[in-house]
Amino acid sequence: MTGGYMLFVFSYSLLEGSYNNLIDIFTLDNTGHIQIHKDDYLDRPKIYKTIQNRAQVEGAMHAVDDVISFTPRVFSPALAYAGSKTAPSQVIGVDPELEPTVSRLKEKVSEGTYFDNAPDADGYFKAMIGKGVAINLDLEIGQEIVLISQGADGSIANDIFVVSAIIGNRTSFDRMAVYLPLTSAQEFLSLGADVHEYAMLVEDKHENEKVASVLQGEIPDLTVAPWQVVEATFYRTMQSDKQGNYFTMGLIVFIVFVGVLNTVLMSVLERTREFGVLRSIGSRPLVLIKMILLEILMLTIISVTIGVALVMPIVYWFTEVGLLLPEPIDMGGVTFQHMKGDFAAYIFFYPMVFMLATALLISIPPGIRAAHILPRDALGAH
């Protein structure tokens, strides 16, 4: 039974863990847990759909306890030039200070240094470019990049920036991005102080949809969306994959169930003779049934307790370190390399409840049978 419990907890942990891990990679890489936009910006991004009442929005996010950090962003497609080469790109303006509190942008710097708001000696503001842009334009750190786009007021926007960092690698989703410091980007796009998006992290990522609806109530004129809506395609892929894995989980639960069944039947049937003796000296059937149930309960509690002690370090290791996969797995555009577990109370608790409930339920029929058996039959030949 201890083994069964461990198997159950372990596989459950891996199942939950791999999705949590996936969600983490996805949300922490870029989307955050919740985003705020103007109207239908998500579906039809237009440069003029901006969030203007920023003080009010930020006040609302501060007021919600579960929101632990947030960051503003602006976006616009742009044409990037360097020398004689051009490449289409996506300008993303981020706050150099706030962005690292929500996404991993800072950690994704693969060359150069993470930027700041200040211009360089020649008065140029800094840009961080995706690996794809760097390759297409043959750009290196310290070189200049020219961006051309359309401003919010309809004017032509163009400006020179200096590359301070290269972000990610050629498979990153943002390989064609050009990151600018928020204020430079706003100026470049004539946005004033307005932004297109707020991304934020919440305390408990499983509660993000709830937090989103609370926030929506505070700022009804904007659109608040949990990451499940922001990345609907990825979310659907993940859900359907999860379904498949629940089938595997069902199989494991069944194996555990058979294990429990076996243990319970053995422990009751093996002791038929003893029950016969107890009956023959005058134990009432009900007393015996209670005794049997109590014993099974104790047996299960002991097994499970040992199981918790044994499986906890394993699950912990899998959660903290994880198993390096020989081949990274790609799912919905996100690749992940570590197979990780989830270390949470419910991972241990649900299997425990399952074991106790099944052990007790299973022991009722043989318990009743044992309690009513004719003592002569239980005692055997003599």
Added chain:
Amino acid sequence: MTTVIETRDLYRYFGSDETEIVALDHVSVDIQEGEFTAIIGPSGSGKTTLLHLIGGLDEPDGGSVKLSGTNIAEMNGNELSDFRRDHIGFIFQAYNLIPVLSAEENIEYIMLLQGISPAERKKRVQEMLALVGLEGLGERRPAHLSGGQQQRVAVARAMASKPDIILADEPTANLDSKTGISLLEVMRELNQTRNMTFIFSTHDEKIMERATRLIHLRDGKVEQDERK
């Protein structure tokens, strides 16, 4: 004298129709209060079967058993359990002690069922151990007792509840003859001092000699019934 056990036309068979073995064939016996009865007969003559039926451990295919005037077939599970608990003590040929309990606990268990107070239980356990000559061995588990000692624990267990009737199936079969006789003397003494009714089966001539009544079984029938 009062009749404490009354069997009428007890019939019990085993096996299916073709291979039918009649273990008891219309056995009718009356046992009086305070009798010290030996059931004797060759192996397979039905001794164990008769004792089981009398104690309600088995159900007859025909006939009836009345204990103190009540037909046990008319008792429900709880009533029969309670009757056994309060009125009958069993001693099995194979001892049948509970292996995980110590000698004392084996003896105490039945009093626990009877709801006797802890102090009284402790007192009686010691009294019983002394009676069967096992003082000081109460904390041992059955596995650490010899066959004779285990059988004495079984006797002590059977008597701890102060039953009116003790049913003993070859209580001395696994004991050497000296131990067997001393055990029988303990039983006889209880029989005389407390007026407990004893029915025991045996193969042993020396044991039979001490009984006040001998019921001879052969092929499931009462062949002879003699009182001394």
